[in-house]
Amino acid sequence: xxxxxxxxxxxxxxxxxxxxxxxxxxxxxxxxxxxxxxxxxxxxxxxxxxxxxxxxxxxxxxxxxxxxxxxxxxxxxxxxxxxxxxxxxxxxxxxxxxxxxxxxxxxxxxxxxxxxxxxxxxxxxxxxxxxxxxxxxxxxxxxxxxxxxxxxxxxxxxxxxxxxxxxxxxxxxxxxxxxxxxxxxxxxxxxxxxxxxxxxxxxxxxxxxxxxxxxxxxxxxxxxxxxxxxxxxxxxxxxxxxxxxxxxxxxxxxxxxxxxxxxxxxxxxxxxxxxxxxxxxxxxxxxxxxxxxxxxxxxxxxxxxxxxxxxxxxxxxxxxxxxxxxxxxxxxxxxxxxxxxxxxxxxxxxxxxxxxxxxxxxxxxxxxxxxxxxxxxxxxxxxxxxxxxxxxxxxxxxxxx
Amino acid sequence: xxxxxxxxxxxxxxxxxxxxxxxxxxxxxxxxxxxxxxxxxxxxxxxxxxxxxxxxxxxxxxxxxxxxxxxxxxxxxxxxxxxxxxxxxxxxxxxxxxxxxxxxxxxxxxxxxxxxxxxxxxxxxxxxxxxxxxxxxxxxxxxxxxxxxxxxxxxxxxxxxxxxxxxxxxxxxxxxxxxxxxxxxxxxxxxxxxxxxxxxxxxxxxxxxxxxxxxxxxxxxxxxxxxxxxxxxxxxxxxxxxxxxxxxxxxxxxxxxxxxxxxxxxxxxxxxxxxxxxxxxxxxxxxxxxxxxxxxxxxxxxxxxxxxxxxxxxxxxxxxxxxxxxxxxxxxxxxxxxxxxxxxxxxxxxxxxxxxxxxxxxxxxxxxxxxxxxxxxxxxxxxxxxxxxxxxxxxxxxxxxxxxxxxxxxxxxxxxxxxxxxxxxxxxxxxxxxxxxxxxxxxxxxxxxxxxxxxxxxxxxxxxxxxxxxxxxxxxxxxxxxxxxxxxxxxxxxxxxxxxxxxxxxxxxxxxxx
Numbered sequence: 001x002x003x004x005x006x007x008x009x010x011x012x013x014x015x016x017x018x019x020x021x022x023x024x025x026x027x028x029x030x031x032x033x034x035x036x037x038x039x040x041x042x043x044x045x046x047x048x049x050x051x052x053x054x055x056x057x058x059x060x061x062x063x064x065x066x067x068x069x070x071x072x073x074x075x076x077x078x079x080x081x082x083x084x085x086x087x088x089x090x091x092x093x094x095x096x097x098x099x100x101x102x103x104x105x106x107x108x109x110x111x112x113x114x115x116x117x118x119x120x121x122x123x124x125x126x127x128x129x130x131x132x133x134x135x136x137x138x139x140x141x142x143x144x145x146x147x148x149x150x151x152x153x154x155x156x157x158x159x160x161x162x163x164x165x166x167x168x169x170x171x172x173x174x175x176x177x178x179x180x181x182x183x184x185x186x187x188x189x190x191x192x193x194x195x196x197x198x199x200x201x202x203x204x205x206x207x208x209x210x211x212x213x214x215x216x217x218x219x220x221x222x223x224x225x226x227x228x229x230x231x232x233x234x235x236x237x238x239x240x241x242x243x244x245x246x247x248x249x250x251x252x253x254x255x256x257x258x259x260x261x262x263x264x265x266x267x268x269x270x271x272x273x274x275x276x277x278x279x280x281x282x283x284x285x286x287x288x289x290x291x292x293x294x295x296x297x298x299x300x301x302x303x304x305x306x307x308x309x310x311x312x313x314x315x316x317x318x319x320x321x322x323x324x325x326x327x328x329x330x331x332x333x334x335x336x337x338x339x340x341x342x343x344x345x346x347x348x349x350x351x352x353x354x355x356x357x358x359x360x361x362x363x364x365x366x367x368x369x370x371x372x373x374x375x376x377x378x379x380x381x382x383x384x385x386x387x388x389x390x391x392x393x394x395x396x397x398x399x400x401x
Numbered sequence: 402x403x404x405x406x407x408x409x410x411x412x413x414x415x416x417x418x419x420x421x422x423x424x425x426x427x428x429x430x431x432x433x434x435x436x437x438x439x440x441x442x443x444x445x446x447x448x449x450x451x452x453x454x455x456x457x458x459x460x461x462x463x464x465x466x467x468x469x470x471x472x473x474x475x476x477x478x479x480x481x482x483x484x485x486x487x488x489x490x491x492x493x494x495x496x497x498x499x500x501x502x503x504x505x506x507x508x509x510x511x512x513x514x515x516x517x518x519x520x521x522x523x524x525x526x527x528x529x530x531x532x533x534x535x536x537x538x539x540x541x542x543x544x545x546x547x548x549x550x551x552x553x554x555x556x557x558x559x560x561x562x563x564x565x566x567x568x569x570x571x572x573x574x575x576x577x578x579x580x581x582x583x584x585x586x587x588x589x590x591x592x593x594x595x596x597x598x599x600x601x602x603x604x605x606x607x608x609x610x611x612x613x614x615x616x617x618x619x620x621x622x623x624x625x626x627x628x629x630x631x632x633x634x635x636x637x638x639x640x641x642x643x644x645x646x647x648x649x650x651x652x653x654x655x656x657x658x659x660x661x662x663x664x665x666x667x668x669x670x671x672x673x674x675x676x677x678x679x680x681x682x683x684x685x686x687x688x689x690x691x692x693x694x695x696x697x698x699x700x701x702x703x704x705x706x707x708x709x710x711x712x713x714x715x716x717x718x719x720x721x722x723x724x725x726x727x728x729x730x731x732x733x734x735x736x737x738x739x740x741x742x743x744x745x746x747x748x749x750x751x752x753x754x755x756x757x758x759x760x761x762x763x764x765x766x767x768x769x770x771x772x773x774x775x776x777x778x779x780x781x782x783x784x785x786x787x788x789x790x791x792x793x794x795x796x797x798x799x800x801x802x803x804x805x806x807x808x809x810x811x812x813x814x815x816x817x818x819x820x821x822x823x824x825x826x827x828x829x830x831x832x833x834x835x836x837x838x839x840x841x842x843x844x845x846x847x848x849x850x851x852x853x854x855x856x857x858x859x860x861x862x863x864x865x866x867x868x869x870x871x872x873x874x875x876x877x878x879x880x881x882x883x884x885x886x887x888x889x890x891x892x893x894x895x896x897x898x899x900x901x902x903x904x905x906x907x908x909x910x911x912x913x914x915x
Contacts, residue, residue, distance in 0.1 A: 015821060038822050040793045041886035070821025072882050100881060127882075128655050131846050163882065331654035395866060 007086045009152045010071075010079040016124040018068040018076060020050075022083040025061040030054055036068035049073050053080040053096055059088060073097065074163040075123045075156065082152035093188065095155075099162045105227055106170050106196040108255050111135045111393055112298055113325040113341040114334050115172065115258075119144035121153040123160070130166035132331035133338070137166050140174045141186050142201050150182045154189040161193035172232060174199040178211050187212065191219045196230060197255065202263065203233035204240045209250035216253070228253060232298075236260030237267045241282045244289025257290040258327065259283055261300035272303075274310050276317070287322040301327035308336055315340040342394055343387045351391075354384035409785065409833045413906040414895065417545045422898070425907040428807075428838050433761045433903065438561035440602050440627075451631045452577050456609060459630040460490055460567070463605040468498045468523070469566035472603065474595040475505035475528075476571070476583055476733065480642030483571040483609055485512045486634070492516055498523040498543065502563055504554060504595040504754075505799050506533050509642070517541050526563055527554055528799025529897070537896050538796045540912035546897035548789060551595065551732070552758025552765070552805035553902035558598040560761060562904060568599035568606050570623055571637045575610035579628025580621035583734075584744045586612030588637040590644070591713075591734030591743040593622040594753025600627045611637045622751060644736050650693065650716075651686030655846045659815050660690030662867060663774050663844045668698045669865040670858050672772050672811055681710035681773040681806055682717070684735040687815045691774050692716040699725050710757065710770050710806075713739040713749070721748060730766050732757055732802070758805035760902045767802070773809035777816055779830045782872055784837030784852050786814060787830035789899060792823050794889025794913050796897060800834055804902045807839035811858065818845040823886065824879035826872065831889070832899060833908040848875050890914040 005024045012019035018036075032050050034043055050064055053076070064080070071079070077096045084090065116134035118125045120141045129137045139160060145153040157173060173195040176182035179202075187198065200212050209231060216229050231253040235241055241264070248257050261279050265272045272278065283299065290297035299318035302311045315326050315337045326337050343351070353371055358381055361369035369376045391397045404412045407424035416422055423431065453459040465471070471491065473484050484503060489512070491499050497520050501513065504527060511532040516522045518536075524544040529537055537546050549557055557563040572581035573588040583593035588611055600606050600623045607630045608623060651657060667673050667680070680695070682688045693716060699705065705724060711717055711731040715738040720726045722742075729749045734740045742749045757766045767773070778798070779787040788803045790796050806812065816825035825845070841858060843850040848870035851858050862869060891911035901907040 038793070038886070040889065042822060042884070044887060045884055070823070072822060073884060128846070131658060132654060331658070 004087060007083050009082045009086075011121070012067055013069055014122070014124065016070050016072065016075060016127060017122075018066055018071040018079055020079040020083045021065040022080070022087060023063040024087040025063060028061050030060065030062055030064070032064045032066065034066045034068065036066070037070055038068070045073070046076060049076045050080050053077045054084060056095055057081060057084045057088070057090055059084050062087070071123065072127070072163070074159040078156040078159040079152065082155045085151065085155075093192070097159055097162055099193075101162060101165045103194055103227065104168075106230070108230065110170065111325075111390065112170070112256060112296055114328045114337050115298065115325065116331065116334065117144070117301065117327060117329050120157045121145050121149045123156060126157070126160045127164055130164065130169050132334050134169055134328065134331075134334050135325065136170040136172050136197075138172045138174050138199060138327075139195075141182070142174050142176050150176065154186050158190045158193040161190065161195055170197060171195045172197040172199050174201060174234070177202045178208065184215060187215050188219065191216060191225070191229065192223045194225065194227070196227075197232050198229055199232045199234055199258065201234045201260070202237060202240070203235055203247050204237055205243050206246045206250035209233055209247055209254065213251045213253060230255045232256050232258055234258045234260050235286055236263035238264070238282075241285050244286045245292045248290050248293030248295050254293070254295055256296035256298050256324065257286055258298045259286050259300045262303075274304075274307070276314060283318075283323075284321055291322060296324040297322060299323040299326045301329050302333065303329065305330040305332060312336050312340060342396065343391050347387055348391050348397060351384035351387040354380055355388060407905070407907065409836050409907050411833055411908045413898075413909055417895065417898065423905045425836070425901050425905040428836050431903040431905050433560065437559045438602065441604055448629075450577070451579055451628060453630050453632040456486065456632050456634055457490065459607045459609070459632045460487075460494070462630055463567045463607070465491070465494070465496060465567060467496055468500070470500040470502050470526070470564060471567045471569060472502040472527075472565045472599045473504075473569045473571065474593070474599070475503060475507065476590040476593055476595055477588060477638040477643045479507040479509045480588075480639035481507065481509055481571065482636060482638050483569060483634070484510050487569050488513050488516050488522065492519070492521045497521060500524060500526055502526045502565060503528060504551065505801065506530050508532060514541070528801070529796065530799050531797060534796040534798065538794070538910070538913050540892065540894055540896055542896065545895055547900050548800055548897045549900050550758065550800040550804040550902050551754045551802045552760055552767070553800070553900055553904070555598045555754040555759045556761045556902060556904060557900070558602045559759070560904065565599055565603035566605060568596065568603035570596045570600060570606065570608050572608045572610045572623065573637065574612050574614055574618050575608045575631060576614055576616040576618035576625070577631055578616050578625035579606075579608050579623065579631050580616070580618040580625040581608045581610065581623040581628070582618065582621050583740075584620070586610075587640055588612070588643060589640075589740050591740035592731050592751045594732055594751060596623060597753040597755060600624070605629050607632065609634055609637065611635060622753070644734070644740065649686070650689050653686070655817060656687050657690050658846045659817065659844055660687045661694045662846075662849055663687070663691045663813050663815050664694035664698055665865075665867055666813055666842055666844060666849065666862075667695065667772050667811070668702070669867060670811065670861045673699065673702065673704050675771065677771065678704060678706045679708045679710070679770050680706060681767065681770045681809060683712040683775065684714050685776050687776060688774055689714060689716050691815070692720065696720050696723075696725055710752075710766055710773075711739070713742065715739065718742040718749070721746065730757065758802055758902070760805070765805070767806050768808045770806075771810040772813065773806045773811070774813045774815055775803060775806060777803075777814050777825070779825055779827050780814055780816060780840070780843050780872075781827050781830040781837070782876060783829075784840040784843070784872070785830045785833045786835045786837070786840055787832045788834045790832040790910055792827065792831055792886060794831060794891065796910050800899075804835045807835045811841045812839060813842045813844055814840060815844045818847045818875060818879050819883055822883045824876070824883055826876045826879055828876065832910055834899060836907065843872060843875070845875055847878055850875055
């Protein structure tokens with residue numbers, strides 16, 4: 001059989017990462033040599049982790065050289081596993097580490113004001129991704145990962161999900177499209193680690209979603225996973241925009257439709273502008289499609305991390321169009337977006353008036369409540385209760401009001 | 402030599418190199434006693450001219466002998482040329498076993514290592530950073546070094562624990578009378594206070610300048626009446642390295658978050674709204690970002706500070722100019738705007754270790770500050786702090802003003818929970834620089850721990866949405882992700898003593914076993 005005998009995984013000299021050079025041998029034992037910034041403190045532990053990972057994978061003859069820059073064990077395990085899988089035909093799906101993070105059951109209707117994107121092959125950024133207060137974190141296997149690193153990244157993302165506590169944030173993995181050679185394997189690898197949600201890029205029709213649902217269902221059953229993984233279609237083509245409602249209704253697992261402006265403008269052959277006027281209609285259609293199906297809509301990212309004013313304008317527009325949140329690409333974008341999507345004092349005051357007027361009316365046995373001369377109908381009540389519930393979640397008001 | 406367990410729980414010797422030592426008894430337990438020392442009495446008849454034709458002539462006039470102590474200051478930071486020049490000249494004269502007593506050393510002073518190896522320098526008293534610290538960890542010094550804080554150094558000199566035979570004062574501006582300051586010239590460094598004790602107590606005081614101006618050079622930090630010799634050199638330092646590097650705001654989102662939490666602690670504890678609000682912050686990346694966030698909160702709340710204790714930077718100067726701070730009381734300028742400010746702005750006041758930090762005295766500025774924000778390498782479950790050694794046992798940092806500043810009303814330590822794989826929160830610090838009883842709040846990106854002894858702060862922080870956590874929980878988070886590192890192995894030999902600012906011994910560092 002003609003196959004590779006040597007490989008490299010990881011990123012040399014990068015914080016919390018390591019470079020693994022592995023060479024397959026026909027015989028002999030496993031030899032490990034280590035260079036590390038923290039050699040005197042962790043050298044023995046690094047070697048033990050490398051050996052244990054190889055043993056679990058059933059690798060008996062090889063040479064491994066490690067150049068480490070403070071990687072945690074789950075990163076070392078991921079890099080070694082990825083290298084070993086490249087060199088050997090390893091059928092078994094599982095490997096180290098054990099799960100350390102408690103599973104939380106996420107709500108379908110939850111705050112999704114911000115979704116922080118993090119490149120799936122960068123251990124340091126992913127490790128810190130949960131501390132900035134984003135409502136959701138996206139561990140990305142698609143655009144931020146080079147084709148040659150797709151295999152290594154998906155193992156790293158799996159290990160990260162098992163080892164890093166992202167707190168209350170919704171854990172989303174952006175997979176590669178199923179139409180690519182990576183998509184299916186992405187789901188196979190990361191799903192057992194229990195992400196809350198799969199973000200499906202370049203969704204164009206109901207079929208794209210059902211395909212993912214089918215694979216996801218199979219794996220959940222096989223692995224005995226209790227929580228149903230949510231799906232979040234990312235719509236970033238003209239065809240996708242026109243099928244927004246169909247996509248949103250394709251599966252009961254869909255929780256939100258997201259818009260991707262970068263690919264959309266490329267697909268349209270237009271430039272992306274600061275104001276985003278070229279995608280105004282598309283975004284509006286997407287929100288309408290999502291709301292028709294009863295799911296949230298989430299706006300695209302704002303790419304200039306230095307332009308806070310532009311970000312705020314863009315978030316305001318998104319809120320006005322009916323989006324529930326925006327994608328963010330840097331922690332500094334979280335606070336401004338949260339500020340925009342948090343209900344204002346006037347909005348909360350009005351919602352309170354609405355709810356108390358209704359409660360009062362019901363106590364009196366009257367079916368009709370009014371504020372001034374304006375009748376409060378069901379949608380107004382629903383909206384008011386939603387505002388109060390968001391305000392409560394955000395700690396802007398307490399339960400007693 | 403007998404080993405005694407001190408009040409910080411560390412085993413320390415009762416004597417070393419024939420010198421009697423006192424163990425640390427508690428942060429404010431030892432009050433000294435006795436009298437300060439005095440410098441030799443001299444008369445103006447012997448000082449018709451102080452100008453020496455060269456540094457060589459000035460050194461020759463000091464009659465230095467083997468085993469004597471020379472000192473210099475670190476206001477020129479990593480751009481300093483004088484420290485190396487002086488030690489080279491000691492070597493040229495065939496002197497041996499000299500004690501070098503700098504207020505701090507920087508990587509630029511690496512050439513001193515070869516003079517340690519060839520016996521010109523027996524050891525360092527004061528501060529060590531980088532390469533010289535490394536040489537100390539390797540056991541290259543013939544005698545035991547002593548690490549002191551800035552305030553502790555002043556105290557040691559005035560109390561007679563550290564006798565200086567010749568003090569070499571790099572002076573960016575000086576006149577023939579010896580009046581000297583840092584306020585101008587090609588090597589301008591603004592403040593020059595670290596050399597004050599040296600000028601008052603050393604047997605020989607040599608002002609070395611690359612910018613001799615006509616008498617009178619005013620305002621002066623070093624008074625001519627204390628100066629024996631004045632000499633000129635071509636240049637004292639590298640201006641770019643004197644004022645650079647440290648004053649860039651961090652771009653790391655994690656460090657920005659830590660800085661923001663630190664500012665929020667000051668807001669949410671209500672410290673900011675108490676009378677006579679004042680604070681101290683340094684020039685590290687987190688400290689600068691802290692100033693930025695603090696300024697935002699002060700603006701929003703309409704609060705101003707009576708004074709800020711520097712290390713001064715552009716960030717602090719901007720706050721002064723905006724009116725958010727009434728005065729800067731400054732011991733070190735870190736950038737050009739800070740130097741310009743101390744020269745031009747009467748509200749930017751030059752300080753010195755006596756005024757700011759001395760312990761055997763009748764009051765200092767650090768004690769008056771309501772809050773201080775400081776970095777560290779390690780903090781432990783008892784809130785003890787280490788700024789001297791890394792977790793792998795290497796001695797790499799001086800104490801600076803750390804221990805002295807810990808007397809502020811609310812001492813806040815800002816540390817990333819993990820640096821790479823290495824945890825900043827440990828079960829027990831590698832070296833105790835400052836006792837936990839002085840440390841009030843630990844701020845990390847993953848949570849904030851308040852010293853349980855500060856019940857007032859805990860009470861005031863009730864209802865705050867800051868991520869408050871017991872320090873044990875922070876420690877556990879670090880262990881869960883990073884594992885437990887192997888402890889460093891040491892030889893028996895003590896290489897530096899860690900002297901507390903009152904002159905007692907709080908800890909020691911041992912030679913590394915390699």
